Amino acid sequence: MRACTPDDTVLQRFIVELEASPPKPHHSGLLAFAESLSPECAFRFALTQGSWYRPGGLIRTDGTRVTDDLERWADEELDACDGDLAELIDRHAAEDLVATRHAGRTHYFVAPYGPGPADFMQLEVEELQEVLDRRLIDPEHPPTDLDELTDPIEPVAVDAHAVHRPYYRFRRLTDMRRVLAGPALPGLGPTPLARFLIEWEQSRAAEKGHFCDHWILAVREHQDRYHNRLTSAVPVSRHARKLKSFHWHPDRRGVELGDQIHAFDRAGYPSAWYFHLVAGALTPTAVAYAAVEDIDSGYGYLAEKDAGLLRGWVMAPYTV
Numbered sequence: 001m002r003a004c005t006p007d008d009t010v011l012q013r014f015i016v017e018l019e020a021s022p023p024k025p026h027h028s029g030l031l032a033f034a035e036s037l038s039p040e041c042a043f044r045f046a047l048t049q050g051s052w053y054r055p056g057g058l059i060r061t062d063g064t065r066v067t068d069d070l071e072r073w074a075d076e077e078l079d080a081c082d083g084d085l086a087e088l089i090d091r092h093a094a095e096d097l098v099a100t101r102h103a104g105r106t107h108y109f110v111a112p113y114g115p116g117p118a119d120f121m122q123l124e125v126e127e128l129q130e131v132l133d134r135r136l137i138d139p140e141h142p143p144t145d146l147d148e149l150t151d152p153i154e155p156v157a158v159d160a161h162a163v164h165r166p167y168y169r170f171r172r173l174t175d176m177r178r179v180l181a182g183p184a185l186p187g188l189g190p191t192p193l194a195r196f197l198i199e200w201e202q203s204r205a206a207e208k209g210h211f212c213d214h215w216i217l218a219v220r221e222h223q224d225r226y227h228n229r230l231t232s233a234v235p236v237s238r239h240a241r242k243l244k245s246f247h248w249h250p251d252r253r254g255v256e257l258g259d260q261i262h263a264f265d266r267a268g269y270p271s272a273w274y275f276h277l278v279a280g281a282l283t284p285t286a287v288a289y290a291a292v293e294d295i296d297s298g299y300g301y302l303a304e305k306d307a308g309l310l311r312g313w314v315m316a317p318y319t320v
Contacts, residue, residue, distance in 0.1 A: 004038030004113050004121060005175055011037070015170045023127050023166050027107065030125060030168065034109065037173070041111035041121055046216050047238050050105030055150065056130050059163065061096050070099055070136075074150050085149070089142050097136040100163055104128040106171065110212040117197040117211030118180045122219075124171040130164040133157070174219055176212075179233050192320045193217075193233060196278055199312075204270035204305050214238055214269055215279075235279040235320055239268045243282055250286065253294055257287065258301025274309050279320040288313060 006014070017033045024030075027045055034043040058066040058073060067073035074088075081087040109123040134155035143149040180194060190198060200211055217233035224230055237243070244267050246260055264273045264283070277283035292314050295307055302310065 004041035004111065005173075006037045011173065018125065018168050018170055021168065023168060027109075030107075031109070034123065037123075038111075038121075041113055043109040043111040043121070043123055046108040046110045046122075046212065047236065048105050048107050049218075049236070052104050052106075054102045054104065054128075056100030056102050056133065058097050058099055058136060059132075061098060063163075066097060071150050074146055078146060085143065085145065088149075089137055093137055093139065093142075098158060099133050099136050100130050101133040102128045102130050103160070108216045110216065112210040112212055114177075115210075116177070117200045117206070118176045120176055120210065120212040122172075122174045122176055122212070122216060124173075124219075126169040126171050127166055128169060129162055129166040131160040131162050133160070172219060174217075176217055176233070179217070179219065179231055192318050193235070195318060196235060196275070196320050199278075199309055200275070202305065203274070203309060204303060205272065205275065208269050214272075215275075235275075237276065237280050237282075239272065240276075240280060240282065243267045243272065243276065245282065246284055246287055248284065248287055248290075250290065253290055254297075254299055255301070257290060257294060258299065261287075261291070261301065270303070271306055271309070274306055274313075277313070278318065281319075285317070 014033055014037055017036075018030060021029050021033070031043060031045070037043070055070055057068040058070050060066065077088050077091075078085065081091070105127050107125045107127060109125070110120050111123075112120040114120075134152070134157050136149070137143070138152070138156045141154075143152060180197065189195070197211065200206055205214065215235045215237055218236045220232050220234070222230055222232075244260075244263050246264065248257065248260060261273045264276075265271065268276075273283050273287075277285065277288055288310060291302060291310060295302060295310075
């Protein structure tokens with residue numbers, strides 16, 4: 001099936017509508033806007049990751065805004081002082097300036113368009129709110145360089161009162177099939193992520209919904225030494241918080257180990273224990289080796305497909 005990638009005009013219209021609208025419970029407004037991206041793709045909420053922050057601006061204690069960009073302001077002020085940080089501090093020490101930060105979370109939305117595990121669109125949207133962060137200048141321990149002014153190790157914190165309503169910022173819309181379309185390196189076989197998805201298709205998990213019902217892919221973009229833009233992705237579980245941890249000891253084998261594996265799957269989906277061995281590290285590697293020994297001893301608590309995946313992993317272990 002074809003991906004439901006919108007053209008640039010449709011995407012830009014969506015971004016404008018998104019960023020002009022305040023966040024609502026359950027992201028109802030966002031999802032309504034997302035319907036315009038493609039009639040064939042119905043986006044649904046998948047996961048929220050946070051909390052993180054970005055540097056913000058600078059305000060006076062009476063609420064007057066000095067700048068939206070502290071780092072740029074600091075560079076310009078230092079230039080105006082001919083690089084003399086002490087003079088910059090003297091100029092502004094009496095103003096009692098307060099730095100802000102943008103507290104953020106990232107929301108992930110998914111829309112499958114085909115049966116393959118990589119056949120889905122993933123929409124990433126940031127939700128941010130500007131809040132008070134710290135006093136710009138600590139009179140007891142004034143900064144000694146520009147980095148210490150803009151990002152001190154031991155700031156004089158203030159209560160994180162909001163100075164602006166929450167707002168959305170578009171981050172990325174990705175066709176995951178394109179991210180994973182690169183060829184395997186000669187002689188090395190599939191990449192770990194490609195192998196992960198191949199095994200997903202072969203597993204019992206694939207019979208219980210689409211891959212993006214259970215995982216999102218955290219996309220990372222970077223440049224190689226030749227300045228080529230590269231994209232990679234790492235699986236992130238949508239179920240990690242509710243999956244039951246393994247309380248396992250090497251002496252506990254057989255039925256007891258099988259019960260723990262089944263309990264793990266019941267909190268997620270069939271074969272979840274295996275995929276959390278490969279990604280997320282919720283399944284200890286010792287469990288995998290113990291389960292193989294149990295199989296060789298005649299225990300049959302693993303489904304045939306799970307046992308096949310496990311034997312393949314033991315022969316060639318990998319993680320994503």
